[in-house]
Amino acid sequence: MTAILKIRDLEKTYDGGFQALKGVTLDIEEGEILALLGPNGAGKTTLISTVCGITVPTGGSATVSGHDVQRDYRKARAEIGLVPQEINLEPFSIVENNLHLSRGLFGKRRDPATVERVLKQLSLWDKRKNRVHELSGGMKRRVLIAKALVHEPRVLFLDEPTAGVDVALRKDMWETVAQLKADGVTIILTTHYIEEAEAMADRVAVIRKGEILMVEPTSELMRRLGRKELRIDLREPLSEVPQALSEYELELAEDGLALTYSYDTQADRTGIAGLMRALSDNGIILKDIQTRQSSLEDIFVDLVSEEEESA
Ligand SMILES: Nc1ncnc2c1ncn2[C@@H]1O[C@H](COP(=O)(O)OP(=O)(O)OP(=O)(O)O)[C@@H](O)[C@H]1O
Ligand SMILES: [Mg+2]
Incomplete structure (x- = not known):
């Protein structure tokens, strides 16, 4: 794979x-979908704007297909399609004219065949003669995508593709993105929603306060998600975990009244039955038990607090 x-x-x-970006380093492979996940004000739009040449960086560099976004702006920009966070279409413009115009802005010759292909790709062919204000919100977003793709870029930036979109349309957008990937487009999208990153992305980069906290394959995050915790409340406090239970790597609460066992829900044997037997064999009486599954949200919160502790 090449970046x-x-x-x-x-x-x-x-x-x-x-300072909205504090030294971001990131490689994006050809053909992958990367989600930039982060809270409001994290620097997602700033990162995209800087790479797309809308904002001038105050340090560092970025290249697209080897072209430096500052020194080689035109060549770099021609490789990029940008779908902005805000819908910025002229309400009375005709849908297909937006696409013809956009090609023109990139100095590309008029090409009805490409316009047709892109409109069909985004399920907008039927609406090509409509005015923008006659479209639904989800359709307008698809026009923005079509407009961003019509000069045939290799990399597409989608800044919050599902902002203000209802659940059904959100799923549509996920499918659109999957389709674009199948057509070979490299995609960088931003989102606040972990489940959205999970649904669309091959990798997730978590960004906060202008810094990338983590970049990981989505599947790796899912593996972490597969872990579950079993919390066992005890009738009597323990001063320490009995030696006989050491194989379970239990964590004892500070007050000695709870044990936590962490296990992999995907494993063939979770070890819970054996643990229960061992507790009983050692005369430990349970008061209550509860399980808890870690969500991507938890992992995100963990990452943020780890970073705060080390700061
Ligand atoms: N033109 C600007 N001038 C000064 N500060 C700015 C400007 N644009 C953005 N910022 C600041 O930079 C920070 C990052 O903003 P940015 O828009 O990149 O965040 P974001 O991650 O895209 O947030 P959101 O999820 O709300 O879209 C914010 O604190 C913002 O106020
Ligand atoms: Mg933004």
């Missing part, structure tokens, strides 16, 4: 002195 997009130590300090 189509290389971001190195990218920094952005806005004019007022606010």
Whole structure:
């Protein structure tokens, strides 16, 4: 695999002195879907704008297909399609004209065949003669995508593709993205929603306060998600975990009144039955038990708090 997009130590300090990107380094492989996951104000839009040449970086660099986004702006920009966070279409414009115009802006010759292919790809062919204001919100978003794709870029940035979109349309968008990937487009999308990153992305980069906290294959996150915790409340406090139970790697609560056992729900044997027997054999009396599955949300919260502890 080769990186189509290389971001190195990218920094952005806005004019007022606010540092929105604090040295971001990231490689994006050709054909993959990367989700930039982070809370409001994390720097997602700033990162995209900087790579797309809308905002000038104050440090570091980025290249698309080997073209530096600053030195080689035109060549780099031609490789990029950008779907902005805000819908910025002229309400009275005709859908297909938006696409013809966009090709023109990139200096590409008029090409009805490509416009037709892209409109069909985004299920907008029937609406090609409509005015933008006659479309639903989800359709408008698809027009933005079509517009971003019509100059045939290799990398597509989708800034919050499902913002303000209902559940059904959100699923549509997930399918659209999967289809684009199947057509060979490399996609970087931003989202606040973990389940959305999970549904669409091959890898997830977690960004917060202008820094990438973690980049991991989505499947790796899912594996972590497969872990479940069993919390066992005890009738009598324990001063320590009995030696006979050491194989279970139990964690004892500070007050000695609860044991936590962590196990893999996907494993053939969870070890719970054996643990229960061992507890009883050692005269430990249970008061209550409960299980808890870690969600991506938990992992995210963990990452953030780890970072705060080390800061
Ligand atoms: N033009 C600007 N001038 C000054 N500060 C800015 C500017 N644009 C963004 N910022 C600040 O940079 C930080 C990151 O903003 P950015 O829009 O990149 O966040 P985001 O992750 O896209 O958030 P959201 O999820 O809300 O879209 C914020 O604190 C924001 O206020
Ligand atoms: Mg944003």
